[in-house]
Amino acid sequence: xxxxxxxxxxxxxxxxxxxxxxxxxxxxxxxxxxxxxxxxxxxxxxxxxxxxxxxxxxxxxxxxxxxxxxxxxxxxxxxxxxxxxxxxxxxxxxxxxxxxxxxxxxxxxx
Amino acid sequence: xxxxxxxxxxxxxxxxxxxxxxxxxxxxxxxxxxxxxxxxxxxxxxxxxxxxxxxxxxxxxxxxxxxxxxxxxxxxxxxxxxxxxxxxxxxxxxxxxxxxxxxxxxxxxxxxxxxx
Numbered sequence: 263x264x265x266x267x268x269x270x271x272x273x274x275x276x277x278x279x280x281x282x283x284x285x286x287x288x289x290x291x292x293x294x295x296x297x298x299x300x301x302x303x304x305x306x307x308x309x310x311x312x313x314x315x316x317x318x319x320x321x322x323x324x325x326x327x328x329x330x331x332x333x334x335x336x337x338x339x340x341x342x343x344x345x346x347x348x349x350x351x352x353x354x355x356x357x358x359x360x361x362x363x364x365x366x367x368x369x370x371x372x
Numbered sequence: 373x374x375x376x377x378x379x380x381x382x383x384x385x386x387x388x389x390x391x392x393x394x395x396x397x398x399x400x401x402x403x404x405x406x407x408x409x410x411x412x413x414x415x416x417x418x419x420x421x422x423x424x425x426x427x428x429x430x431x432x433x434x435x436x437x438x439x440x441x442x443x444x445x446x447x448x449x450x451x452x453x454x455x456x457x458x459x460x461x462x463x464x465x466x467x468x469x470x471x472x473x474x475x476x477x478x479x480x481x482x483x484x485x486x487x488x
Contacts, residue, residue, distance in 0.1 A: 295473035297473060299475070305480075306478040306480050306481050307478055309475065309476050312474035312476070313472065313474070350416065350417055352417070353473065359433060360433060360434075361407075361409075361422075361432075362419070363416055364416070365416045366417075
């Protein structure tokens with residue numbers, strides 16, 4: 263059972279938009295920055311979004327992040343088959359004194 | 373471009389100590405925090421620990437009693453030791469650079485299987 267809650271899976275058609283939620287609490291998301299990671303099949307996680315809504319160099323603006331209260335959201339527009347991956351949210355948990363991640367969401371582009 | 377490479381035995385016997393090394397290239401280990409994260413087969417990510425280049429550390433409370441993390445600035449390496457391993461410690465182990473609140477660079481990961 264992960265500290266941060268993500269839907270196990272989401273799906274959408276190519277070209278469409280999808281959002282992935284990440285629900286936490288006052289000890290983690292509400293008071294700390296959230297980052298998002300993309301893990302393509304058989305590869306290491308890759309940073310997608312940091313500090314709630316910032317994109318590293320090289321990440322297309324199809325990817326966006328937001329945070330409100332104890333929840334964060336990853337948005338992906340103009341879906342491509344190459345976006346099929348597992349997506350994880352992560353943040354620091356002040357009560358646990360540990361970094362915590364969501365359980366991951368598998369994105370299927372139909 | 374910073375690159376991280378994990379190395380170490382792929383097979384460890386139960387009750388023994390898992391030892392891994394992360395070698396950083398394309399940049400200095402100094403000035404940054406370095407972390408270890410693992411992923412059990414088919415499962416999510418679990419943070420293990422982080423270390424500052426000066427040697428200060430922070431461990432996941434759930435693993436703290438069994439984990440030691442260290443850094444060697446002369447070799448640009450970070451190391452992880454996990455003692456008294458069981459099958460539950462079978463996982464892909466990643467090293468990653470921690471900057472601010474973000475793991476910005478990750479190694480490719482190394483699979484460690486605990487089995488007799």
